[in-house]
Amino acid sequence: MPKDTITPRSKDYAQWYLDVIAQAELADYAPVRGCMVIRPTGYAIWERIQKALDERIKATGHQNAYFPLFVPMSFLTKEADHVDGFAPEVAVVTHGGGEELAEPLVVRPTSEAIIGPSFANWIHSWRDLPLLINQWANVVRWEMRPRLFLRTTEFLWQEGHTAHATEEEAEEEALTILHEVYADFAEKVLAIPVIKGIKTDREKFAGALRTYCIEAMMQDGRALQAGTSHNLGQNFARAFDIKYQTTENREEYVWTTSWGVSTRLIGALIMSHSDDEGLVCPPALAPIQIVVVPVYKGDTERTTVLEAIERIIAGWEGRFRVKLDDRDQLTPGYKFNEWESKGVPVRVEVGPRDVEKGTVAVARRDVPGKAGKEFVPQEGLVDRLATLLEDIQSSLYARALAYRDERTHDVTSFEELKEAVEHGFARAYWAGSSDDEAAVQAETRATVRAIPLEQPERTGTCVSTGRPTSRIAIFGRSY
RNA sequence: CGGGGUGUAGCGCAGCCCGGUAGCGCACUCGCUUUGGGAGCGAGUGGUCGCCGGUUCGAAUCCGGCCACCCCGACCA
Numbered sequence: 435m436p437k438d439t440i441t442p443r444s445k446d447y448a449q450w451y452l453d454v455i456a457q458a459e460l461a462d463y464a465p466v467r468g469c470m471v472i473r474p475t476g477y478a479i480w481e482r483i484q485k486a487l488d489e490r491i492k493a494t495g496h497q498n499a500y501f502p503l504f505v506p507m508s509f510l511t512k513e514a515d516h517v518d519g520f521a522p523e524v525a526v527v528t529h530g531g532g533e534e535l536a537e538p539l540v541v542r543p544t545s546e547a548i549i550g551p552s553f554a555n556w557i558h559s560w561r562d563l564p565l566l567i568n569q570w571a572n573v574v575r576w577e578m579r580p581r582l583f584l585r586t587t588e589f590l591w592q593e594g595h596t597a598h599a600t601e602e603e604a605e606e607e608a609l610t611i612l613h614e615v616y617a618d619f620a621e622k623v624l625a626i627p628v629i630k631g632i633k634t635d636r637e638k639f640a641g642a643l644r645t646y647c648i649e650a651m652m653q654d655g656r657a658l659q660a661g662t663s664h665n666l667g668q669n670f671a672r673a674f675d676i677k678y679q680t681t682e683n684r685e686e687y688v689w690t691t692s693w694g695v696s697t698r699l700i701g702a703l704i705m706s707h708s709d710d711e712g713l714v715c716p717p718a719l720a721p722i723q724i725v726v727v728p729v730y731k732g733d734t735e736r737t738t739v740l741e742a743i744e745r746i747i748a749g750w751e752g753r754f755r756v757k758l759d760d761r762d763q764l765t766p767g768y769k770f771n772e773w774e775s776k777g778v779p780v781r782v783e784v785g786p787r788d789v790e791k792g793t794v795a796v797a798r799r800d801v802p803g804k805a806g807k808e809f810v811p812q813e814g815l816v817d818r819l820a821t822l823l824e825d826i827q828s829s830l831y832a833r834a835l836a837y838r839d840e841r842t843h844d845v846t847s848f849e850e851l852k853e854a855v856e857h858g859f860a861r862a863y864w865a866g867s868s869d870d871e872a873a874v875q876a877e878t879r880a881t882v883r884a885i886p887l888e889q890p891e892r893t894g895t896c897v898s899t900g901r902p903t904s905r906i907a908i909f910g911r912s913y
Numbered sequence: 914c915g916g917g918g919u920g921u922a923g924c925g926c927a928g929c930c931c932g933g934u935a936g937c938g939c940a941c942u943c944g945c946u947u948u949g950g951g952a953g954c955g956a957g958u959g960g961u962c963g964c965c966g967g968u969u970c971g972a973a974u975c976c977g978g979c980c981a982c983c984c985c986g987a988c989c990a
Contacts, residue, residue: 448984573990578914579987579988579989660990694990731948765950765951765952786949795949
């Protein structure tokens with residue numbers, strides 16, 4: 435009966451988001467402001483994200499390593515833009531072993547500054563390049579306004595750091611990561627359509643030459659930066675003296691990149707697919723793809739039903755990620771709701787009537803409640819389930835894409851832009867400067883989320899300056 | 914940092930105006946009955962009322978101060 439545990443999306447989107455997290459047991463607030471405890475259900479999702487990304491990162495030639503949590507203050511300050519960007523949000527350790535430290539240590543907000551010296555040590559010759567490293571780590575950024583998963587003081591992420599002989603290679607690396615790792619993962623695993631683009635100077639990473647991004651639209655029409663890939667040029671190579679000898683025996687600075695995605699992706703996942711019943715997890719990602727719930731009265735039926743289930747799910751191992759919920763003290767109805775709120779894509783129910791008739795009940799999470807449930811024969815069940823999982827995966831993607839397209843409007847005037855970003859994205863010709871962009875933000879609360887890599891052939895008039903341009907930009911309000 | 918709000922049992926709340934020694938729902942424990950969409954009945958466990966100080970015979974309640982957290986805006990993955 436307690437059905438009012440999740441605030442409807444339509445009533446209060448921010449509260450709905452928090453309720454889904456609580457109900458699905460993804461995370462708790464921690465005693466320290468801005469920090470969160472990632473609960474087992476949430477962490478299982480992170481592990482799935484890690485696995486899928488780690489495979490892609492390794493498939494593109496990278497190796498994992500680990501660099502320290504603490505960064506000497508003087509290292510962080512070596513790259514001017516970088517320190518300007520991060521100084522306001524770093525946590526600083528001033529004491530250790532009961533004494534004041536000679537030099538304060540920064541808790542890494544990102545690791546360029548601690549990886550730089552290692553790269554300088556490791557790289558001597560053109561033969562050492564490219565150097566392709568990734569690390570899985572936690573980082574700390576003292577944010578003003580934390581939000582579970584989307585912006586926490588400490589968060590988990592992966593950060594790739596690479597060094598190359600030429601600018602072209604660094605550029606290719608940044609784009610490969612964007613396309614083959616991040617966008618591919620977001621769309622195929624998370625079922626989240628993303629816009630691949632480049633950031634404006636205002637939005638790019640502190641210290642980068644160029645920042646590429648994947649940008650997604652949440653169910654309230656707001657934008658979420660889901661991943662970034664930076665071409666750092668030679669900025670960090672100069673700051674940390676990372677040089678190599680060319681085949682002509684000349685000494686040159688390397689070209690570096692860095693790129694990362696974080697536990698924010700879990701926030702993106704929640705806000706892309708979930709509904710008023712709770713989390714909706716795409717099958718390719720879901721830690722549990724199929725939950726099996728037995729239905730019975732009394733011990734005799736229980737034995738019969740559980741035996742039947744054992745027979746039915748024999749051979750599923752290796753094919754599906756399955757959980758049998760054989761907890762005896764809870765009613766089936768309770769379990770249906772619990773697994774639904776945790777986002778398990780498919781539920782299989784087996785009761786006495788199914789044992790008798792050779793059927794099972796199959797419920798799909800993307801169609802909540804009884805509407806998504808049907809009785810099907812046990813015969814051929816495995817293939818049917820495999821097809822169903824694929825269907826759910828593609829349906830979720832299609833639904834999210836349709837939603838984004840519906841809420842993306844081509845605009846030609848400032849007024850239209852203002853109107854469009856109330857509910858989604860505005861797509862406009864753009865030739866403005868950083869100041870022009872700031873003016874747009876002051877007026878509309880929206881910023882350029884991305885300048886898409888795919889650009890139209892045509893030209894138009896800049897929505898801000900009125901100048902002719904062939905470049906379009908995506909505007910939106912962001913998380 | 915500005916605006917708004919909230920602190921009473923694990924969670925959600927009432928009690929406060931009008932001071933008299935803390936209550937309801939859920940959860941939890943035990944027992945019996947139950948189980949195809951969040952089971953029922955009975956008996957229980959659990960609270961320095963955010964913190965400090967003041968007024969008072971007596972403070973969850975009145976007064977002063979502080980703190981924390983949440984939500985909405987300016988910075989950010």
